[in-house]
Amino acid sequence: MSPDTHIPIESGTPEYRPVKRHHTARYYAHRVKESLSTRVSKLICTIFLTLLFLVGLIAFILWLSLRPHRPRFHVQEFSIPELAQEIIGLENVQIIYSATARNANQNIGIYYDSTQSTVYYEEQSIGGAHLLFPFYQEPKNTTVIAGLLGGANLTVTSQRWHQFMADLGRGEVVFRLEITSTIRFRIWTWDSKRHKVHANCPVGVGPDGLILPNYKDKRCPVYFS
Numbered sequence: 001m002s003p004d005t006h007i008p009i010e011s012g013t014p015e016y017r018p019v020k021r022h023h024t025a026r027y028y029a030h031r032v033k034e035s036l037s038t039r040v041s042k043l044i045c046t047i048f049l050t051l052l053f054l055v056g057l058i059a060f061i062l063w064l065s066l067r068p069h070r071p072r073f074h075v076q077e078f079s080i081p082e083l084a085q086e087i088i089g090l091e092n093v094q095i096i097y098s099a100t101a102r103n104a105n106q107n108i109g110i111y112y113d114s115t116q117s118t119v120y121y122e123e124q125s126i127g128g129a130h131l132l133f134p135f136y137q138e139p140k141n142t143t144v145i146a147g148l149l150g151g152a153n154l155t156v157t158s159q160r161w162h163q164f165m166a167d168l169g170r171g172e173v174v175f176r177l178e179i180t181s182t183i184r185f186r187i188w189t190w191d192s193k194r195h196k197v198h199a200n201c202p203v204g205v206g207p208d209g210l211i212l213p214n215y216k217d218k219r220c221p222v223y224f225s
Contacts, residue, residue: 068185068192071110071137072102073199073220075177075211076144083168083209090161094150095119095127097177099201099220101145103137109186110137113194117147119154120176121163127154131179136186145179172204172212179220196225 078097082088097117103110112135118128127149137143156164167173179199185192201220204212 068108068187069105070197070222070224071181071183071199072104073179073201073222074100074102074217075201075203075215075220076100076217077146078175078177078203078205078211078215079209080164080173080205081209083164083173083205084207090156090158091151093154093156093161094148095154095175096148097203098144098146099177099179099199100142101137101179101181101199102142103139105139105185107139107187109139111135111184111186111191112137112143113182113184115145115179115181117145117149118178118180119149120178121160121173123176126156126160129153168207172206174202174204177201177203177220198223198225 076098078095080093080095082093097119101112112132114134115131116128117131119126129147129149131145131147135143164173177200179201181197181199182194183197184194199220199222201218202215204215206212
C-alpha cells in the first residue's frame with residue numbers, strides 16, 4: 001500500500017432512518033370504526049344535553065306561570081258613626097267595614113273555606129265575627145268582604161270609649177282590621193293543601209267617624225301561618 005493512500009474512516013453516529021410500517025386493511029377498518037363510535041357518542045351527548053336544557057327551561061316557565069300568588073286585600077270602608085255623636089249608649093256602638101280580596105293569579109283559582117274578621121285597638125281585640133260562606137274565587141277576580149260589628153260581637157267599655165275620644169282630639173283613632181282566611185289554591189283539577197292567610201289592615205278614623213282618605217283603598221300586608 002502506498003504511503004499516500006488514505007482509507008476513509010466513517011465517524012459520528014449513523015443517520016437514523018425510520019422504517020415504514022405497512023398497516024393491514026383490518027387496522028384501518030378498526031380506526032374508522034373507532035372514529036364513528038366517538039362521533040356517535042358526541043352526538044348522543046349533545047342531543048341529551050339539549051333535551052335536558054329544554055325540559056328545564058319549560059319547567060321553569062311553567063313554575064313561573066303556575067306559582068300561586070297570595071290574595072291581595074284592600075280596605076274600602078271603615079266607620080264608627082257614633083264617634084260623631086256627643087251622647088250615645090255604648091251598647092249601640094257599631095263598626096261598619098268592607099274590604100276587597102283580589103285573586104291576581106292568571107290560571108289559579110282560590111277556595112276560601114272560612115273567613116273571619118277581627119278589629120284591634122292598641123293590639124287588643126275589641127270585636128270579631130265570621131264572614132261569608134265558603135266560596136271559590138276565579139282567577140283575576142275580586143270579591144267584596146263586608147261586615148258589621150255590634151252588640152255581642154263588639155266590646156267597647158266606657159274607659160275604651162274615652163280613649164277613642166282622646167285620640168280624636170289628636171286627629172284620628174287608629175284601628176287594625178285583621179281578615180283571616182283558610183284557603184286552597186286550585187290549579188286545573190289539583191287542589192293544594194290548606195293555608196291560613198292573614199291580612200292586617202291599619203285604618204284611621206276621623207272626627208266624623210269615617211275612614212280617613214290616606215287609609216282608604218290601601219293595600220294590606222299579607223302573610224301565611
